[in-house]
Amino acid sequence: MAEEILKVEHLNKFYGDWQALHDINFSINKGEVVTLLGPSGSGKSTLIRTLNGLEPFKDGRIYFHGKQVDPNPKTWQDLRQKIGMVFQSYDLFPNLTVLDNILLAPVKVQGRDKAAVQKEALELLDRVELRNHADAYPRELSGGQKQRIAIVRALAMHPELMLFDEVTASLDPEMVRGVLKIIKELSDQDHMTMIIVTHEMNFAAKIADQVLFLENGRILEETPGQQFFDHPQTDRATEFLNSMDF
Numbered sequence: 036m037a038e039e040i041l042k043v044e045h046l047n048k049f050y051g052d053w054q055a056l057h058d059i060n061f062s063i064n065k066g067e068v069v070t071l072l073g074p075s076g077s078g079k080s081t082l083i084r085t086l087n088g089l090e091p092f093k094d095g096r097i098y099f100h101g102k103q104v105d106p107n108p109k110t111w112q113d114l115r116q117k118i119g120m121v122f123q124s125y126d127l128f129p130n131l132t133v134l135d136n137i138l139l140a141p142v143k144v145q146g147r148d149k150a151a152v153q154k155e156a157l158e159l160l161d162r163v164e165l166r167n168h169a170d171a172y173p174r175e176l177s178g179g180q181k182q183r184i185a186i187v188r189a190l191a192m193h194p195e196l197m198l199f200d201e202v203t204a205s206l207d208p209e210m211v212r213g214v215l216k217i218i219k220e221l222s223d224q225d226h227m228t229m230i231i232v233t234h235e236m237n238f239a240a241k242i243a244d245q246v247l248f249l250e251n252g253r254i255l256e257e258t259p260g261q262q263f264f265d266h267p268q269t270d271r272a273t274e275f276l277n278s279m280d281f
């Protein structure tokens with residue numbers, strides 16, 4: 036039996052009086068990759084940020100491992116440690132070295148043994164080919180390198196679910212490939228459970244087990260990955276794929 040990691044039921048999200056998400060329902064099992072696709076402003080970032088407790092939600096339910104999550108994100112400290120998130124903007128601490136950026140939360144928040152975390156951090160840095168940058172500061176790194184560090188920093192927390200919000204959107208094209216390769220390896224080798232917002236359609240087509248296609252804050256299609264790209268069910272999704280030059 037597939038193990039369900041996250042389930043969302045009838046989620047509505049408002050910014051003031053304006054409704055940004057309408058009756059969102061989906062679930063993700065262990066090891067699965069869900070990609071959120073849709074035009075600009077369709078609510079992809081809002082949804083992924085709500086799943087990480089960065090945005091409060093008005094009604095609906097979120098379950099993590101079958102347990103209902105309190106809608107007030109202030110109560111999410113424990114949960115956030117299990118959900119890793121990587122943003123478009125890296126958000127590394129500028130005054131800390133690469134290694135200290137990675138160690139901070141596992142040691143200070145999770146209270147894990149520093150030497151053990153450091154050993155693991157260096158192995159992860161090896162994996163993203165940045166071990167020789169462990170003592171560098173973020174300002175000394177390229178955008179692609181910063182993003183690989185941001186991924187390592189999230190992984191060092193041992194998350195059960197990783198959320199990626201347009202992590203290659205501000206990178207030069209030649210940097211994009213290296214970052215996407217790491218995410219693909221996380222799926223293929225580590226069977227990491229992931230929810231990914233991306234505008235990289237070829238990447239999405241390769242990695243997605245399930246596609247949620249959003250428009251105007253609603254899920255218009257929920258389709259197995261390959262099927263979405265081969266045979267989108269709605270005219271809107273077909274138009275979208277054509278506009279993305281897919």
Ligand SMILES: Nc1ncnc2c1ncn2[C@@H]1O[C@H](COP(=O)(O)OP(=O)(O)OP(=O)(O)O)[C@@H](O)[C@H]1O
Pocket residue numbers: 050055073074075076077078079080081082
């Ligand atoms: N903090 C906010 N306050 C008010 N409205 C917001 C806020 N954040 C997003 N919105 C609005 O919510 C809608 C969905 O935005 P969101 O960023 O989730 O879309 P998106 O699909 O991720 O877009 P993109 O692909 O351009 O990043 C948009 O109309 C946006 O203007």
